[in-house]
Amino acid sequence: MQRQVKVADPFRMSGMAEAEQKHRWIAHMDLDAFFASCEQLGHPEYAGRPVVVGALPGHRGVVAAASYAARKFGIHSAMPISEAHRRCPDAVFLRPDMHKYRRFSQQVFEILATITPTVEAASIDEAYLDVSGLDKLLGPPETIGREIKRRIFASTGLTASVGIGPNRLIAKLGSEHRKPDGLTVITPQQVLDFLAPMPVSNLRGLGRQTQKIFDRLGIRTVAQLRAYPLATLAQHLGEKAAANFHRQARGIASDQVVPERSRKSISKETTFETDVRDHAILQEALRGLAADVARTARREGLSGSVVTLKIRFEGFETHTRQQKRSRPTQDERDIRKTAWQLFLAGDLPRKPVRLIGVGISDWDTGDPAQADLFDTPRQSASSERLLKTLDEVNAKFGKGVLQVGAARKGGK
DNA sequence: TCTGGGGTCCTTAATCTA
DNA sequence: TCTGTAGATTAAGGACCC
Numbered sequence: 001m002q003r004q005v006k007v008a009d010p011f012r013m014s015g016m017a018e019a020e021q022k023h024r025w026i027a028h029m030d031l032d033a034f035f036a037s038c039e040q041l042g043h044p045e046y047a048g049r050p051v052v053v054g055a056l057p058g059h060r061g062v063v064a065a066a067s068y069a070a071r072k073f074g075i076h077s078a079m080p081i082s083e084a085h086r087r088c089p090d091a092v093f094l095r096p097d098m099h100k101y102r103r104f105s106q107q108v109f110e111i112l113a114t115i116t117p118t119v120e121a122a123s124i125d126e127a128y129l130d131v132s133g134l135d136k137l138l139g140p141p142e143t144i145g146r147e148i149k150r151r152i153f154a155s156t157g158l159t160a161s162v163g164i165g166p167n168r169l170i171a172k173l174g175s176e177h178r179k180p181d182g183l184t185v186i187t188p189q190q191v192l193d194f195l196a197p198m199p200v201s202n203l204r205g206l207g208r209q210t211q212k213i214f215d216r217l218g219i220r221t222v223a224q225l226r227a228y229p230l231a232t233l234a235q236h237l238g239e240k241a242a243a244n245f246h247r248q249a250r251g252i253a254s255d256q257v258v259p260e261r262s263r264k265s266i267s268k269e270t271t272f273e274t275d276v277r278d279h280a281i282l283q284e285a286l287r288g289l290a291a292d293v294a295r296t297a298r299r300e301g302l303s304g305s306v307v308t309l310k311i312r313f314e315g316f317e318t319h320t321r322q323q324k325r326s327r328p329t330q331d332e333r334d335i336r337k338t339a340w341q342l343f344l345a346g347d348l349p350r351k352p353v354r355l356i357g358v359g360i361s362d363w364d365t366g367d368p369a370q371a372d373l374f375d376t377p378r379q380s381a382s383s384e385r386l387l388k389t390l391d392e393v394n395a396k397f398g399k400g401v402l403q404v405g406a407a408r409k410g411g412k
Numbered sequence: 413t414c415t416g417g418g419g420t421c422c423t424t425a426a427t428c429t430a
Numbered sequence: 431t432c433t434g435t436a437g438a439t440t441a442a443g444g445a446c447c448c
Contacts, residue, residue: 054416061416064448077448080414123419123448205421207446240422264420271416306440316415322441357417420447428439 023188024255025141027129027164028171029148031108032180034125034158035065038104039094041157050075050091057085057093060271064096068180101125104156111151115144120257128168130257145183166191169253173202191251196223203248205241213237225249266302267310268292269357275314276353283340289358290336297360303328304360307338311348312355319348328364335360 031037035053040046050070055061063084066075073088085093105124112119115138118130131144138144145162152160163174165186173194174184186194200206200214200222213236219225225233226249234242247253268289276282297303307329308322321342329335339358 060414062414064416078415081416083413083415086413126448205446209445238423265418267418269417308441318443320442324440355416359418418448421445423444424442426439426441429437430435 023166024130024132025134025144025164026166026168026171026255026257027131027141027145027148027162028122028168028175029108029112029127029129029152030161030175030179031125031152032159032161033065033067033071034104035096035101036067036070037158038101039092039097040067041104042100046092050088051094052081052084052088052091053094053096054084055081056095057081060273104158107156108152108158108160111155112148114151115148118257118259120259120261128171128257130255131164141185142183145185149181149183167251167253167255168257169204169248170194170251172204173198176202195249195251196221196226198222200225200245200249203245205244210237210241222249263300263302265308265359265361266293266296266300266304267308267357267359269310269355271312271355272353282343282353282356285356286336286339286343286358287332289356290339291332293335293358293360294330294332297330302360303330303364304362305329305364306360306362307335307342308359308361309339309342310355310357310359311343311353313349313351314354315351316354317349317351318355321345321348324362328362329360 036051039051039053040049046067048069049067050073051067052063052070052075053066054064059081061081063075063077063079063081065077066084070084070088070091073091075084075087075091081093084091101124108125109119109121109127112127112129116129116131116134120128122128129148131138131141134144135141138147141164145164148162149160152158159181161175161179161182163171163177163184163186165171165174166188170186170191174186175182177184198221200219201211203222203225206214214220214225217228217233217236219228225245230242230246233246236242237245270285270289272281272285276285305328306322306324308320310318310320312318323338323342325334325338335358
């Protein structure tokens with residue numbers, strides 16, 4: 001009984017009276033090995049084979065996505081391509097084709113919109129859906145989950161893993177629970193038991209550095225974290241992070257699905273095949289990157305007051321420098337000139353450059369007329385909101401100009 | 413062993429301002 | 431006018447996610 005009282009916690013975020021015992025149902029949809037699956041659909045001869053999308057062997061870069069056959073060799077996303085090649089020299093190695101993936105993604109989001117209008121694109125291959133109140137239309141959560149998977153597969157040939165629970169965290173952990181092609185539903189009553197045996201590394205926002213701290217404290221599972229004193233945890237992680245992980249351990253998280261999330265910055269970066277000393281090459285790279293940033297900014301009607309330069313030197317030493325301008329800009333020359341001034345400012349090491357990047361942020365929101373000036377007309381339709389979501393996804397995964405690398409897609 | 417690209421959020425420190 | 435201070439803003443870097 002005590003446990004039952006505790007699991008009521010996840011509903012608090014929804015702002016509903018606890019007495020009502022009502023809660024939302026949030027679904028999380030994750031396309032399986034997305035980039036690799038798209039390639040396999042286009043090339044039936046790759047079906048069942050280890051497929052690795054990312055950099056090509058012999059070049060700098062990492063794995064963006066690996067098919068499940070490739071994962072059997074221990075290949076996973078973010079792994080250096082040299083290591084992936086060593087593990088499976090016979091795998092099919094492919095460069096990412098973002099246009100192809102965007103088309104598939106668009107198709108999937110159109111399908112999700114037939115389930116509910118409350119769809120939030122978390123990335124090119126992931127979405128949250130608020131499926132509360134759909135039981136009369138589609139049935140219980142299990143049926144809704146099956147229907148999401150069925151429609152996606154019928155229309156695209158892609159398989160997806162779906163998790164459904166009372167909030168975003170539980171839905172997301174649910175979709176990760178059974179992969180590929182999985183479906184997991186966690187009721188509010190099951191939340192604590194579902195979380196308890198999990199390694200803490202499954203929680204959101206827990207990376208390598210935080211894992212080291214948890215290791216030192218001897219906290220391995222969510223159940224152990226739940227029992228650990230919050231005050232002591234705060235001494236090691238800081239107040240905010242400690243409270244966050246403690247909440248997650250009790251299954252408490254947001255249940256809000258926000259269809260339109262506005263972006264906070266636009267940036268482009270590129271890694272050179274070999275480290276560069278020549279200023280002419282760096283300037284040329286910066287020119288292309290600034291042009292790309294400006295193009296995206298114009299397309300989205302955004303002007304940024306802050307220009308950021310990112311430089312990575314040999315040895316992976318990374319620095320950023322930023323400058324707030326008196327006026328916001330979306331002009332390629334402004335961005336390039338400001339970034340180059342930052343580079344020449346003198347406080348950066350004089351070493352060969354491995355990566356250079358540039359970005360803008362801090363939007364000018366005071367003058368709506370300015371946004372109108374650059375707003376690209378697009379078809380007016382009832383699916384305007386979906387299109388905006390798709391635009392955001394597309395913008396988020398736009399291709400770099402100079403590029404060597406690949407956008408990494410999800411999955412650990 | 414070798415680590416891409418494009419984002420977000422958080423912490424900390426320096427600087428500005430009332 | 432000077433000084434101290436608190437809060438806001440800016441800047442840099444770290445960690446994390448997909």
